[in-house]
Amino acid sequence: MHFTSLILTSLLTFLAPATALPSPEPSEIWQSPYNGALIAPAQDEAIIFGAEFAFEYSISDWCEPGYAPFTVYLTEGVTPPVCANVTADGALADGAFAFSFGKFVVARFGLPQQGVPPPPSLVMPTVEELLVAATTDAKYYLSVVEEFDSCPGHIPVEYGLVSVPISLSIPV
Ligand SMILES: *[C@@H]1O[C@H](CO)[C@@H](O)[C@H](O)[C@H]1NC(C)=O
Numbered sequence: 001m002h003f004t005s006l007i008l009t010s011l012l013t014f015l016a017p018a019t020a021l022p023s024p025e026p027s028e029i030w031q032s033p034y035n036g037a038l039i040a041p042a043q044d045e046a047i048i049f050g051a052e053f054a055f056e057y058s059i060s061d062w063c064e065p066g067y068a069p070f071t072v073y074l075t076e077g078v079t080p081p082v083c084a085n086v087t088a089d090g091a092l093a094d095g096a097f098a099f100s101f102g103k104f105v106v107a108r109f110g111l112p113q114q115g116v117p118p119p120p121s122l123v124m125p126t127v128e129e130l131l132v133a134a135t136t137d138a139k140y141y142l143s144v145v146e147e148f149d150s151c152p153g154h155i156p157v158e159y160g161l162v163s164v165p166i167s168l169s170i171p172v
Contacts, residue, residue, distance in 0.1 A: 030155050030159065031083045031158065032060065032062075033062070034062040035146070035160040036057055036059045036060040036144065037060075038057055044165055044166065044167050045166050048124065048171050049126050049134075049169070049170055050123070050171060052121050053124060054120065055120065055122045057118060060146060060148075061108070062151075066111050067115075069090075069103060069146070069149075070106075070145060071101075071102065071104075072101040072102065072104065072122065073092055073098075073099065073101065073143045074097065075092070075096065075097045075141045075143050076097075076130070076134070076138050078139050080141040081143050083159070083161055086145055086159050090147045097143070098125075098130045098132045103115065105118075134170075139165065140165070140166050140168045141164065141165055141166065142166050143161065143163040144161070145159055146159065146160040
């Protein structure tokens, strides 16, 4: 059932340019009116490069999805990523993140699990694994892009973006 809706969603996305909806532009990224919440790591939590850290993300259930997919990123920069950095595939744009921890899916209402369930902890990349050069005074955020499929029904997909600043340090 989910598979079918996935195909449908892809098909709709694929067909979107041809259907010529006057508004919005097919390439427009819809921002979800509600966001989930990062419970762990906590704001400004100290984490060491290469070390395991507790992870907990509370999805937003405002549209009662059967499945709640989300992708977790480490971003580098003084400010967190913004909705404009989310691409049409629901990923952060190249250059907008330093590391991707991957995509996880919360199955709800007792539905069978699809994809990878969110783990209780993640492993921070080492400095060598970062896609951007680490500088001593760099600021980092842990960011989550949550995907809301067909929610509301006339919008194929909306995205929510939340970030918490974290304090990353090199192991001594
Ligand atoms: C992220 O979005 C901001 C605001 O639109 C933009 O200035 C910045 O260049 C974007 N970063 C990337 C890597 O796309």
